[in-house]
Amino acid sequence: MSSTSVEKETGMLDVGTHCEFCRQLDFLPFHCSFCNKDFCSSHRTKESHYCPSLETIKKDQLIENGTVHSGNNNEKYFKSLLPEKAHERIKQSKQQQQSSRITIKSTLNESSLNKLKKFFQSKRSKPIVKRSSNRVTDLVKLQKAAQGDSKIPVPNRVYIYAKSIDNNDSEFKPIYINKIWPIGRSLDYIAKQLSVVNNNANSNTDRNEKLFIYKLKDDQNLIQLNTGDRVSSTVSNLDYIYLIRGNEI
Numbered sequence: 001m002s003s004t005s006v007e008k009e010t011g012m013l014d015v016g017t018h019c020e021f022c023r024q025l026d027f028l029p030f031h032c033s034f035c036n037k038d039f040c041s042s043h044r045t046k047e048s049h050y051c052p053s054l055e056t057i058k059k060d061q062l063i064e065n066g067t068v069h070s071g072n073n074n075e076k077y078f079k080s081l082l083p084e085k086a087h088e089r090i091k092q093s094k095q096q097q098q099s100s101r102i103t104i105k106s107t108l109n110e111s112s113l114n115k116l117k118k119f120f121q122s123k124r125s126k127p128i129v130k131r132s133s134n135r136v137t138d139l140v141k142l143q144k145a146a147q148g149d150s151k152i153p154v155p156n157r158v159y160i161y162a163k164s165i166d167n168n169d170s171e172f173k174p175i176y177i178n179k180i181w182p183i184g185r186s187l188d189y190i191a192k193q194l195s196v197v198n199n200n201a202n203s204n205t206d207r208n209e210k211l212f213i214y215k216l217k218d219d220q221n222l223i224q225l226n227t228g229d230r231v232s233s234t235v236s237n238l239d240y241i242y243l244i245r246g247n248e249i
Contacts, residue, residue, distance in 0.1 A: 021049040024228055025182070139237050147193065148176040156180060158235055164196045164243040172240065177231055184227035186235070187213045191243060208246040216240035 017029040019040035030044035031037075034053035043049040142159045158179050161172035175193050177186045184200075191198035191211055199205040214222040215235065222242060225234050235241070 019043055019049075135238065142174050142238060143176075146174040146176045149178075149189075152176065152178045158231055158239075159237045160235060160239045160241050162190045162194060162241045162243070164191070164194045164245075166196060166243075166245055177235070179230070179232040179235075181231050182227065183213060183225045183229050183231060183234060186231055187211060187227060187243065190241060194243065196243060211243050211245055214242045214244060216242065 017038045018025055019029065019042075020037040021039055021043040024040050024042075026038075026040040029038040029040065032039060032044070032046065032049065032051060034046060035049075035051050037049075039049050046054055139159065142161075146157075146159050148157065156179050157176040159174065159176045162175055163172045173194060175190065177189060181189070188198060188200070190213070196211065198211055200210050213225045213227070215225055216239070217223050
């Protein structure tokens, strides 16, 4: 690959800016002139990203109204009006993200549920590399069997088992993806590796014909992955990934 192609591919990955509040990659970020940081459309207002300038504004208003005086009670009252500390906001944000992850039963339409039920009711497919009690051994075997793009740097590779529910007779395929990819790009790559028809990029594709990506959690539940998240924050080595066509509106 020429140096020009490498620079172009790298540039594609670096396009956009991460929101300072939720870390979502945004291609048209909003800049806050008060705190001099960039935010996505959901957190562009001072209130939504808890801009530090609000503290000064609220304090000035309270002082002007004669509400703030010395004493523990007034101090507690004033603190209750201030934005949460950064680590508390991050913790709350993570809790909201975890609670918003949708289980398989609540997201799939009837057609997709029938596919899934038929798949799990049949003889469950086994991965090409059998699990053992030693994750290190499992990972070494998976690394030897996994297929993927040789251009992906070895330190960036995340090794997974992938399967499409549309292909009920197929086994899990060991592949590796790039940890810096968005989940959306990983979905496209996995679909290509599994030879699954993928029309997600077509704006005219009906939602019931689109592919959605899920991860097996605790060997019992499937959780839907957000296509805007990064692989590094949502997928780990030895994870089982499913592509399922169709999702209710």
